[in-house]
Amino acid sequence: MTKKLTGTQIRQSFIDFFVERHHTFVPSTSLVPGGDATLLFTNAGMVQFKDVFLGTDKRPYTRAVDSQKVLRVAGKHNDLDEVGRDDTHHTFFEMLGNWSFGDYYKKEALAWSWELLTDVWGLPRDRLYATCFKDDQGNIPTDEEAAETWKQQPGMDPTHILFFGRKENFWEMAETGPCGPCSEIHLDRGEEYDNLAGKPHQCGVNGECQRYLELWNNVFIQYNRLDKDTLEPLPAKHVDTGMGFERIVSVIQGVDSDYKIDLFSGALDAIRSLTGDSLEKMYADFTPYRVIADHGRAAAFLIADGVVPGNVGRNYICRMIIRRAARFGTKLGLHDPFLAKVADAVISAYGDFYPELVKSREIIVDNLTREEIRFARTVESGTAYLEQLLEELRKSNQQVLDGRKVFDLYATYGLPFEICRDIAREQNLEVDETGFHLAMDEHRIASGGGKAMGKMGGEDAEFYAKELKDLQQAGALGESGVEYNPYKWLRTKGPLLALAENGRLLTDAGAGDRVEVLLPKTGFYVESGGQVSDTGVIRAADNSWEIEVDDMRKPSAGVIIHVGEVVFGHPKAGQMAVAEVDAVRRHDIRRNHTATHLLHAALHKVLGDKARQAGSLVTPDRFRFDFNHPEAMTPEQVERVEKLVNEAVAADLPVRAVSKSRDQAVAEGAMALFGEKYGDIVRTITIGGDYSYELCGGTHLDRTSDVGTFIIVSEGSAAAGIRRIEAVTGRAAYDLISRRGKSLKLTAAALKSSLEEIPQKTRLIQEELAAARKQLASLKADVALAGFMTSLQNPQMIEDVSLVVVELPGVDKEALGKLADKFREKYPQKGICVIGSITGEGQIIIMAAVTQDLIKRGIKAGDLVGFISSQLGAGGGGAPHLAFGGGREAEKIPEALAGTKEWVGKKLK
Ligand SMILES: [Zn+2]
Numbered sequence: 001m002t003k004k005l006t007g008t009q010i011r012q013s014f015i016d017f018f019v020e021r022h023h024t025f026v027p028s029t030s031l032v033p034g035g036d037a038t039l040l041f042t043n044a045g046m047v048q049f050k051d052v053f054l055g056t057d058k059r060p061y062t063r064a065v066d067s068q069k070v071l072r073v074a075g076k077h078n079d080l081d082e083v084g085r086d087d088t089h090h091t092f093f094e095m096l097g098n099w100s101f102g103d104y105y106k107k108e109a110l111a112w113s114w115e116l117l118t119d120v121w122g123l124p125r126d127r128l129y130a131t132c133f134k135d136d137q138g139n140i141p142t143d144e145e146a147a148e149t150w151k152q153q154p155g156m157d158p159t160h161i162l163f164f165g166r167k168e169n170f171w172e173m174a175e176t177g178p179c180g181p182c183s184e185i186h187l188d189r190g191e192e193y194d195n196l197a198g199k200p201h202q203c204g205v206n207g208e209c210q211r212y213l214e215l216w217n218n219v220f221i222q223y224n225r226l227d228k229d230t231l232e233p234l235p236a237k238h239v240d241t242g243m244g245f246e247r248i249v250s251v252i253q254g255v256d257s258d259y260k261i262d263l264f265s266g267a268l269d270a271i272r273s274l275t276g277d278s279l280e281k282m283y284a285d286f287t288p289y290r291v292i293a294d295h296g297r298a299a300a301f302l303i304a305d306g307v308v309p310g311n312v313g314r315n316y317i318c319r320m321i322i323r324r325a326a327r328f329g330t331k332l333g334l335h336d337p338f339l340a341k342v343a344d345a346v347i348s349a350y351g352d353f354y355p356e357l358v359k360s361r362e363i364i365v366d367n368l369t370r371e372e373i374r375f376a377r378t379v380e381s382g383t384a385y386l387e388q389l390l391e392e393l394r395k396s397n398q399q400v401l402d403g404r405k406v407f408d409l410y411a412t413y414g415l416p417f418e419i420c421r422d423i424a425r426e427q428n429l430e431v432d433e434t435g436f437h438l439a440m441d442e443h444r445i446a447s448g449g450g451k452a453m454g455k456m457g458g459e460d461a462e463f464y465a466k467e468l469k470d471l472q473q474a475g476a477l478g479e480s481g482v483e484y485n486p487y488k489w490l491r492t493k494g495p496l497l498a499l500a501e502n503g504r505l506l507t508d509a510g511a512g513d514r515v516e517v518l519l520p521k522t523g524f525y526v527e528s529g530g531q532v533s534d535t536g537v538i539r540a541a542d543n544s545w546e547i548e549v550d551d552m553r554k555p556s557a558g559v560i561i562h563v564g565e566v567v568f569g570h571p572k573a574g575q576m577a578v579a580e581v582d583a584v585r586r587h588d589i590r591r592n593h594t595a596t597h598l599l600h601a602a603l604h605k606v607l608g609d610k611a612r613q614a615g616s617l618v619t620p621d622r623f624r625f626d627f628n629h630p631e632a633m634t635p636e637q638v639e640r641v642e643k644l645v646n647e648a649v650a651a652d653l654p655v656r657a658v659s660k661s662r663d664q665a666v667a668e669g670a671m672a673l674f675g676e677k678y679g680d681i682v683r684t685i686t687i688g689g690d691y692s693y694e695l696c697g698g699t700h701l702d703r704t705s706d707v708g709t710f711i712i713v714s715e716g717s718a719a720a721g722i723r724r725i726e727a728v729t730g731r732a733a734y735d736l737i738s739r740r741g742k743s744l745k746l747t748a749a750a751l752k753s754s755l756e757e758i759p760q761k762t763r764l765i766q767e768e769l770a771a772a773r774k775q776l777a778s779l780k781a782d783v784a785l786a787g788f789m790t791s792l793q794n795p796q797m798i799e800d801v802s803l804v805v806v807e808l809p810g811v812d813k814e815a816l817g818k819l820a821d822k823f824r825e826k827y828p829q830k831g832i833c834v835i836g837s838i839t840g841e842g843q844i845i846i847m848a849a850v851t852q853d854l855i856k857r858g859i860k861a862g863d864l865v866g867f868i869s870s871q872l873g874a875g876g877g878g879a880p881h882l883a884f885g886g887g888r889e890a891e892k893i894p895e896a897l898a899g900t901k902e903w904v905g906k907k908l909k
């Protein structure tokens with residue numbers, strides 16, 4: 001606390017400290033975990049190293065240091081409830097960590113953490129505490145090694161070395177798998193931080209008050225848990241440490257809140273510049289400020305990682321936190337979009353270390369503002385409706401609002417569940433979360449988006465991880481598991497290593513059985529990067545059985561599974577098998593995949609670099625490509641893009657795949673995609689000299705000319721701010737052209753024209769048609785007028801009143817008005833005229849006109865029309881001298897009109 005370092009300097013000093021101790025700096029991975037569909041967001045530093053601990057992945061280094069972006073807003077780790085209410089919780093935060101993969105262990109790790117905290121950062125030694133593991137159940141040995149190490153640290157008070165049990169000091173990844181004791185470092189911040197001072201409470205490390213703060217956790221992974229009672233020592237021991245970045249910065253900068261560190265001050269200043277609040281006023285009502293600063297930061301990082309606001313999954317979370325921030329803004333009197341200003345402050349505070357923020361600035365600002373505007377349109381009616389629901393709840397003496405109703409609020413007014421819960425809780429009521437998620441799932445399944453989370457991982461991951469280990473021990477599989485090379489092999493031969501079904505091994509299978517097949521190597525592509533899996537056949541080398549493969553899976557690292565159905569015979573584990581990819585289908589897929597890269601490059605040329613890929617689906621028949629763009633493309637833009645791609649196809653550009661280090665590829669400007677997991681060695685695809693350069697694991701053509709033809713089938717909206725292009729190539733493009741050609745030929749034949757003359761001929765026919773329609777309308781009007789004039793000559797007489805009732809087809813309201821004038825010319829007084837008509841559009845109109853003198857005698861046009869229209873199943877009315885009505889039952893018009901005479905007769909009496 002002696003040195004005033006900025007947050008950025010503190011992060012860098014952590015990294016430098018460990019790099020000097022031969023650690024490799026590993027950049028933070030995306031908030032969207034690559035290749036792990038079981039996880040919505042990266043929620044811990046170890047996510048990107050999980051496979052290393054499980055022993056299914058290897059890295060070129062054994063020591064690593066990182067600052068990992070983490071989001072805890074969904075699933076098991078959800079801190080949303082606490083954010084804003086206190087000074088230590090965040091949805092988004094950074095986790096500092098140093099890692100040893102079978103390299104150094106407790107002595108080094110603990111000594112270094114002590115050295116960094118005390119020597120480098122100057123924390124007072126006498127205020128630091130260390131905790132070590134001592135099993136409260138008495139089964140696992142006490143971690144004496146850690147305790148001994150602590151005793152040797154210079155200035156460490158031996159009475160500050162404490163022991164705790166499994167809850168505090170033993171870490172497990174899952175019910176089985178890697179685990180081990182941990183050792184935490186805590187700081188006594190002094191009595192002034194004791195929020196429970198004066199009350200009797202457990203005051204100390206892992207106690208009840210806020211005086212003692214956990215700073216750093218060192219996890220020592222030394223066991224493999226086989227079952228509830230059995231731990232087996234690991235041959236390679238690992239170190240996994242984690243230190244909440246915001247917390248250590250607050251300690252070093254000597255502030256009493258994570259939100260008072262320098263990295264937040266820009267965002268808070270930006271909000272204050274809008275509210276006009278002083279620092280004191282802000283601190284007095286800090287909650288809305290904390291929520292906005294936290295959510296604004298999280299949203300900026302999310303959007304930079306490709307997660308834009310939307311309705312489902314990750315996109316819903318992004319939408320929810322933006323809307324929640326906006327609502328807290330209204331509490332501060334902010335009603336116009338303001339989050340762009342917060343995001344700008346976040347970008348300047350974090351942009352140097354996280355360049356993706358700077359690169360995506362426009363996309364971030366644009367998405368935030370548009371989401372705020374969208375929300376502003378519905379928030380008032382939504383909250384008003386919610387208030388009404390809560391009022392009803394109170395009246396019926398209930399506490400919990402039905403989740404289904406909360407979902408309706410979201411579906412109709414865009415009011416996210418979390419905001420409804422905020423509002424309900426402000427009134428000491430609750431909302432039913434389970435019901436909300438049920439309703440949301442039902443809705444999602446009904447709208448066809450159920451499989452949004454993919455199919456990696458799953459329940460049999462452990463079964464296959466164990467199977468892999470067994471096969472490796474038996475020497476049937478090498479260290480990296482199944483050999484996978486979809487780029488080289490369309491046909492492989494090898495023994496059928498395992499035959500399985502629903503997470504259990506089969507000794508054999510018969511025709512019609514669905515099975516999963518494990519082979520020592522395969523060329524079948526496994527769905528990734530938007531490209532679908534290959535299909536094909538696996539058959540016995542002696543042709544005694546055959547399995548039709550229709551899907552591929554990677555249940556855990558190193559394991560690749562062929563999924564299919566036995567067509568005939570009885571496959572058994574151990575038999576020699578030949579696996580063959582459906583090469584024709586694969587070739588169609590290659591065409592489409594190479595075309596997505598050409599399309600991506602063409603979009604950049606036409607729309608600019610911001611038109612970044614946001615997702616894709618590459619199948620044999622067609623492909624779909626999503627990209628960031630705020631508005632619909634014009635037809636000219638679509639045409640230009642299509643032309644550019646076809647020019648690149650015709651240019652017969654070479655497509656080259658080269659593997660290199662990720663850092664080099666990114667430095668060379670290769671486009672990396674969000675949500676993809678990239679190792680340290682990446683595969684790059686270059687088209688032409690520099691036409692397109694992307695990181696990609698897909699299968700591609702050798703030359704672009706093999707695409708054949710590229711045709712855009714549609715351009716439309718995929719989500720807010722995201723456009724989607726669907727396109728075809730090769731055989732599918734030929735089919736499309738051929739189909740379109742046929743309908744053109746049919747059209748030409750019907751028009752009696754050549755193909756080239758179709759547009760001109762069509763225009764001509766349209767003009768002729770328009771002229772004919774006009775003529776017809778004028779003829780109809782003439783006929784109607786003539787008929788009407790005849791009727792005018794022959795009125796029915798009721799006492800001294802002339803009544804003209806006539807049905808005229810095809811006369812619209814405007815023309816009826818003119819006929820009324822003709823009537824008045826002929827009968828300036830003592831006249832009534834009623835016309836019923838069905839217009840060209842099939843609409844029934846009843847008109848009545850009455851001369852002034854008769855109004856005094858009780859005959860009103862409005863009443864008359866009402867009388868007639870009511871018999872036709874509709875209503876009508878208007879002024880006493882002129883009124884119009886409608887009707888639904890055309891067949892009753894004659895009868896209804898015939899009743900006029902009697903109606904008038906009665907009125908005159
Ligand atoms: Zn206390």
Ligand SMILES: [Zn+2]
Pocket residue numbers: 529593597694695696697698
């Ligand atoms: Zn690709």
